[in-house]
Amino acid sequence: MPFRPLLKSAAAKIIFSFGDAIKMKLRYSPTSPFVRKVMVFAHETGLADQIEIIPTDARAGSSELSRENPLGKVPTLVTDGGEALFDSRVICEYLDGLHDGRKLFPAVGGERFQALRLQALADGIMDAAVLRIYENVRPENERSPGWLVKQKKKVDGGLDALEEEVDGFGDVLNIGLLAVGCVLGYLDFRFADDNWRAGHPALADWFETIIDRPSMSATLPG
Numbered sequence: 502m503p504f505r506p507l508l509k510s511a512a513a514k515i516i517f518s519f520g521d522a523i524k525m526k527l528r529y530s531p532t533s534p535f536v537r538k539v540m541v542f543a544h545e546t547g548l549a550d551q552i553e554i555i556p557t558d559a560r561a562g563s564s565e566l567s568r569e570n571p572l573g574k575v576p577t578l579v580t581d582g583g584e585a586l587f588d589s590r591v592i593c594e595y596l597d598g599l600h601d602g603r604k605l606f607p608a609v610g611g612e613r614f615q616a617l618r619l620q621a622l623a624d625g626i627m628d629a630a631v632l633r634i635y636e637n638v639r640p641e642n643e644r645s646p647g648w649l650v651k652q653k654k655k656v657d658g659g660l661d662a663l664e665e666e667v668d669g670f671g672d673v674l675n676i677g678l679l680a681v682g683c684v685l686g687y688l689d690f691r692f693a694d695d696n697w698r699a700g701h702p703a704l705a706d707w708f709e710t711i712i713d714r715p716s717m718s719a720t721l722p723g
């Protein structure tokens with residue numbers, strides 16, 4: 502089926518102003534850092550009230566989710582036209598096309614690829630941290646200590662890289678910085694005992710500048 506982008510016409514905007522908001526549906530988990538990334542993005546861009554949350558236990562293997570996303574993962578966004586979009590990167594870029602404010606995906610050049618690379622780094626840390634959680638809920642005799650160590654190394658390596666780069670983050674929120682905020686929030690939520698702040702003081706200071714944004718407060722995991 503060809504992809505039909507959400508209507509952005511003047512007529513659609515008039516419909517919004519009469520309260521009949523176009524609704525997208527988001528397959529959602531309150532603990533997923535990838536879902537949080539999408540929700541923070543939606544709050545930052547003024548789109549949150551156009552998204553209907555559909556709580557979905559991806560790991561339970563929902564057949565509806567599998568129809569929308571063959572990978573069976575959240576977040577998955579179903580547009581008002583019924584098209585399913587994934588993953589969080591694609592959803593965020595889609596949402597960026599739906600608002601008239603400052604774009605969180607820089608349009609071109611070095612600035613764009615810096616932001617996308619930072620998002621990839623933050624997402625990679627999220628992947629490794631989520632895999633640690635999944636491994637730890639497997640039956641004890643199926644768990645691999647070596648695998649857990651490997652994933653922890655990826656988390657630590659990613660944090661070390663962020664600590665080196667944080668001085669160059671700048672003050673202007675973009676998709677990369679937003680993803681970093683979400684992964685640090687996830688580490689606080691799931692791995693508080695690891696105390697990532699201890700070895701990463703500059704990153705910890707930076708996190709304090711983002712943690713109280715309304716978009717972050719409105720999307721706390723749990």
Ligand SMILES: N[C@@H](CCC(=O)N[C@@H](CS)C(=O)NCC(=O)O)C(=O)O
Binds near residue numbers: 532533574576631
């Ligand atoms: N690259 C994906 C990762 C999404 C992801 O890993 N989601 C997890 C929840 S945090 C999930 O749905 N896992 C279910 C499964 O793997 O079966 C994204 O950016 O959205």
